[in-house]
Amino acid sequence: MVISMQIPVSTSLPSSSPSPYLTPQNVRNFRTFCSINARAKAKIPVPPINPKDPFLSKLASVAATSPEALLNRPVNSDTPPYLDLFDSPKLMATPAQVERSVSYNEHRPRRPPPDLPSLLLHGRIVYIGMPLVPAVTELVVAELMYLQWMDPKEPIYIYINSTGTTRDDGETVGMETEGFAIYDAMRQLKNEIHTVAVGAAIGQACLLLAAGSTGKRFMMPHAKAMIQQPRVPSSGLMPASDVLIRAKEIVTNRDTLVKLLAKHTGNSEETVANVMRRPFYMDSTRAKEFGVIDKILWRGQEKIMSDVAPPEDWDKGAGIKVVDGF
16 A cells, blocks of 8 residues: 655755755655555565465455454464454353444445455465465465564464365375475474464375474364375376386385474374375364374363353342352
């Protein structure tokens, strides 16, 4: 957004008296305005967004109705940002809150909502919502480097909803090195990395989920994690010798994946290799037991029980007086 700024400059004043408008502060403000205007004219490429992604759909809905609520976020490194958009269970016995009626115009945003990648980057969020193809890897690594350059001490949040280097039907769409590239970039950062699974974390995406900082690996209650062996891409019309070379490379990538998963989950390499013989699916509870995550982001039963009033408050609110001796 470009904000116009007018700086009056007087040229009709006598040369003997200095102009009150041409102060060093005004000159600096004018140069800042010119630099902002030049950057605003540059077109920033926007990565493709999956319209069926539930997290992005919810984020876009909130951004369209009240962008101020997303741009002015409270600073709290203990809770991953933007996850409070999802509705949490409420105690049904609490009194209903009546809101005053408002006109339609009061619900309209006063300014256009920002594009979602910029909005997420503003919250120091790197969102992986597609399979790990080269374009996604390039964007994710660039965002990680940018966030470390902006502030090497603040945490970085990686939200994951990806099927890894395969599609949901199992077809290979990217090389295993795509996941290893993001993993190496995460390990080289000075920042603390918080990983959150908001949908599916399959294959290499599960490795990225487990590679977060210790104690800062989260999972939504109904998210899924799955580890599996790397798949051989289509060989096409390759000679037999080339197919053998590629098969050996897949075995090497599998062994590397087993070692990294064993390192971050706390299991032995034999245990990880055994469960990876076939696709190994994990819900949030099982993923926590296996060591992929540290905490389930469940704001349900605990919050409900904390909101329940004690019996004395219920009696007092109902007008019941307790008589001693009964």
